[in-house]
Amino acid sequence: MNVALNKENYEYDVRSLVQSFYPGQQAVIKTLEAFYQEANQGRLDADANANMDNSNICATADNIDLIIDIKEGGATVTYLLHKEDGNISQESLEMLGGSSDTKEFKSAFKRFLYGILKEQTGKDLPWGALIGIRPTKIAMDLLNKGLADEEILRTLKSRYLVSDEKSNLCLEIAKREKGILDGLTPEKGISLYIGIPFCPSTCLYCSFTSYPITSYEKKGIVDQYLNALFHELEEVHELMQDYTVDTIYVGGGTPSSLSAEQIDALLSKVEELYDVAAVKEFTVEAGRADSITREKLEVMKRHHVSRISVNPQTMKDETLKLIGRHHNSQQVKDAFHMAREVGFDNINMDLILGLPGETPEDVSFTMDELAKLDPDNITVHSLAIKRASKLGEFIKENGYDVLNNTDETMRIASEGARSLGMHPYYLYRQKNMSGNFENTGFAKEGKNGIYNILIMEEVQTIVACGAGTVTKRVYGDGRIERCDNVKDVMLYISKIDEMIDRKRQLFMD
Template sequence: MIYVRLNTSGFEYDIYNLVRSFLPGAKLGFLYPRDLAHSLEGGKTAAEALKSYRLQRADAEEKLAYWEEKVAERQGAQQKRTAADPVSRGARGAWTEEKGHANHHERSPEALQEKLSRAQEKLRKTLERQPASVLLVDIREDRIRIRWEADGKEAEKMMRELALADERGLPADPALSALWSANSGQVCEETLSSFVKERPEAMPCAEERDILLRREQKNVLKRLIYLALSEDLGKDLPWGTLSGIRPTKILLGKLASGASEEEAARWMKETYMVSDAKLATCMEIVSRERKVLRRIHTGGMGGAEDGRKGYSLYLNIPFCPSTCLYCSFTSYPEKKYAALMPDYVSALEREIDYVREDFQEEKKRVLDSIYIGGGTPTSLPAELLDRLLTCIESRLDTSQLKEWTIEAGRPDSITEARLDAIRGHGVTRISINPQTMKDGTLRLIGRHHTSEQIRTAYSLARSKGFDDINMDLIIGLPGESRADVERTLQEIAAMGPENLTIHSLALKRTARLNLRWEEYAKYVMESSDELMALAASYAKKMGLSPYYLYRQKNIAGNQENVGYAKEGYEGIYNIAIMEEQQDIVALGCAADSKKILANGKTDRCENVKNVEEYIARVDQMIERKRRLFFEED
C-alpha cells in the first residue's frame, strides 16, 4: 500500500491518477492530521490506519494458523486410518465423515481446505495494506514540498513516526520536522509564483484569487510528485502530469488567451512536463482544429461571423447486436428489445419537437452538426431508421448543417435496406468500426461477425455512394501482437477510409473485461508508443493526419485515442464536443447534454439510463434540458 499523508484535502483525485500512471494497479490510502481527519467522512490518521492494519493482520494470521492446524490434524488422522486398514480404505475410496455427524460438511477434508484457502486469501489481502511506500505532502500558500519514500522499511518507520505525532497531537511536532530532513527517499520543494511575482494590489478578487491559487497548487504538487517518481522509477510519462481527457483543450485555451504557438508550447511543457512527441502531436491537432472551428458557430474560437449562436445535436440509439467485451456504454440486445424500438423512436420524436421549439424557433440557434451514436444506430430496422431521419429533416432546419454522422458501427448490422434509408436523407458521414481484422479476437471480444463481413459492409457502403467513411480500431485488445495490429492496419489501408480513429484499450469499470478480469488476464494486452507510432505511420501512408485527440482513465500504456482524417474530412462534432466549444443537445436514454458557460466551464444534464424509464419519463427529460438551457432576457 502507498500511504499519502496530506495536511489539507482536495488533491486526492489528482495524486491518485498521477501515481497510478506511474504504478498501474497501485493501492493508495490517504491520511491526514487528527483534526482534519475527523472532519472528513472516512478520513483517517496514520495512527488509526496503522492500528487497523495491525489488528486485521493479527486476526488474519490467527485464523490462518487455526485452519492450518485443523487441516494438519485431519491429514494426520487420514494417514493413521490408511496405515491401520489400507485394503478396506482403498476399497472405500476417499475418506468420508461418519454419516449423520452434526458437523459433517464443515469437517470434511474439502470443506477444511476451502476454509484454509479463504484464510490464506484474507491474509494476502490484509498484507496489501502493509506500508510499502509513503508520500508525505505539505501544502502551504507560499510553497509546496513532498517526500517520496519507496523503501519498505523506511516507509514503515515513517508510518510509526506519523502515528506517534498523531497521538501526541502537537501543532509543530519535532518528529514531523525530522521526516523532512531524512537522508533516504526524494524530497522536492517549490515556491508558488503567485505570491512571489504578483503585487498584492494587482491580485484579482478573492474568489478568483482562490481559484488561481488552487490551480497553481495542483500543478506544482503534480510536478513535484512527477519528478520524485520519475527519478525513483527511472521512467517518464509521455503525457507528463496530465491525467485529464482533453490535453488539446488546455492548449486551445492558452492560444485563445493571446499566447503565440511558441509561448503556448513552452508553457505546456514547463507546466505539465509533456514529452516533445506528444506536444508536437497536440500542436498539429490544435492548428487543424482551429481551422475547423472557424467554420461553425462557436463561442470564442473565432467561429462563423454571422452573429448567431450554434449548437450540435446528439441522438443515442442504445440497442446493439451484442455487448462487446470492453464496452461500458448503456446498451440493450436488439432481439430482446425489438418490440420496444417503435416506442423509443416516438420518444426521440418528442425530444426533437422540443429542440425545434426551444433552439430553432425561440433561441434562433444554428444547427451545425448531428451525430447519431449508441449503441449501434443501425440496430433499428430500416423503416424505423427512415422514420427517425425523416423526422429530423422535416422538423429541424438543416440548411446550415456542416455534418451529419451515423455510427453504422457493427458490420453485422449493416444491410442494403438500412444504407438506403441513410442515403435517402442528408447524412454525410458514417462509421464502420472493425476494431480489429483478426477473426479470433472478434470472437473473443463478443463481436459476432467476421472480418469478411467488415469487407462486405465497407464495399456495400461505397457502392451506395458514401464518400466519407470512418473506421475505428482498438490497440491493446486481448491476445493481439504487433504483427496482428499491423495486419489489421494493412487491410484498413487497402480499403482507404477518409477517417481512421485509433483507440487505446481502456479498462472501463462496468465492462465485462474489467468485471471478469481473471478470465482474460492470461491474454497479453499491449498498447505502447511503438504501436501508436505504427498506427500513425499507416495513417500517414493513407493520406490521413491527426485532427482530434482525447484520453481516458485506465487506458492501456498511458496512451490516447487519436482521430485521423483527410484534409476537409475532419469530424466536426468530434472536435466540438471534445474541445467543449459548443452546446450539445443530447437526446435518448443515457444521453448527456452539455451547456458551455460564459467562463468556459460547462453545465450538463443526463437523461435516465434505463430505456423503459426513458420512454415513460421523456417529458421529464425534456424539462431537464429546458432548465439547463434556459436563458434570461
C-alpha cells in the first residue's frame, strides 16, 4: 500500500491502521510530492507543489493507493484513488471539522480512515480504530473517573469502534486489575526487572534482545555479563533505598539458560540486597523446556522464587521444530512435572496463536494437553510479525497465509483457559499482530501475575537492570520518564557505569 500523507505527526496512526487492514503488506508512506517525483524520474514541476485539488497530480502519481491531505485550517479531505481498467478516478469522501492538532480531531480522523479502509477491504477489526497497545488503560481511566459499566462500554464502541466482545473483555480485565492494584501502594512501591539476554537458540519470531548462550559461555562473556549486572543491581539498591520492592521479575531472553551455579549467584545477589521473602511476587522465566533442570528449579525454590514460566508456545512437535525451539512437547511436560515436584504452585505457560501452519484443531490439541498439566496461568499471545525477526524472511518465502490466527482460534484458547477455572487478568496489543487480536493473560484466583499488570498499566516505577532493558519512572501525576540500557551485551559490560549514571539522573530528585 502506497499512501501519500501531508502531516508527519499522523504517520504512526495511518501506518498502524493501514497495516491492520492489509496484514503482510508494508505500508509505504511519503508526501505526495515525493511520490510524484518518483513517478516522474525526479522532476518536480510547479503542479506538484500545488494543492491536492489538482487532479493532474493525482493522475500522474498513479503509484499511490490512498492520498490523505489534512488541511492546516482544520478540515480534512481524503481522496481515494480507484484503479479500475487502468483508469484512475479521484473521489472526495468526507470533510471533518476542527483543529487537526486536538485529540478529538485525531480520534475523529482515525474513525474516518477506519471507515474508508473498511469499505475498501470489507473487513471489521476486533479492536476497531484503537491502535494503542494498552486498551485496558482506557477502561481503567474511565473506571477511575467513576463511569458506570454501560458508559465505559459505550465509549469504547463509539469513540474507538471496538467490538462488543473486546469491549466487554477490556472492561472485565480493567475491573480485575483495579482490584489488584488497589492493594498496592504505587507511590512508595517499585518493581525490579532483571534481564538475562541469553537463550539456547533463536526462535523464528524472536525480536527480543537474545544471544546464543553456548557461544557466549565459551568466550566467558556470560560471567562478565553477570558481574556487570551485579554491579548495576548493587548501585540500584543504593539509589532506591526509600522505596519498597513489590515485585521482582527475572526475564529475558531465557534466564534458565544460565547454569545452576550462575542462577544461584544471581539469586543470591538479589537476596543479599532485598528481603525477597517479603516481596509480593518473585518471578523467574524458566521459559524454554530445553534449558530447565531439576537442579536449577531447586535453586530457584531455595531463593524464594514464587512464580515461574514454562512456555510451550504450542504442543505440536512439528511446529516446535519449525519455529526453532529445540525442544519437544514431552520435554515441556517433563519440565512442568519437575517444577510441581520441586514445589512451585504458581506456574505460567505461554502460548502463541497464529504460528505457521497451525489450524484450529492444533490449538484445540494444545489446550487439551495443557488442561492435563493444569497450570496456574496461561498467557495467550497472538503472533506478532517483527521486522527484526527471522519470521519476516519466512513469510516472504512461504506467504502470509501460513499464519492463521482467527476468531475461532482465539475462542478455543480463551474457552480452554476459562474451563480450567482461569479468568483474564491482563491484556496488551502489539504492532503487526496476526489477525489484529491481542495478548491475554489468564490466571486462577490468587495467581495473577502482578508484575504483568504493573508493566501494562504503567502505574508504578519499574527499575530495570541488564542489557536491553528499559527503566520507567512513574510520577504521582502519571507522568512517565524512561532511561534505556544498551542492547549489545559487550557494550553493556563496557559501559555499565554509564548505564548506572543514566539511572542516577532519572532518580535525582
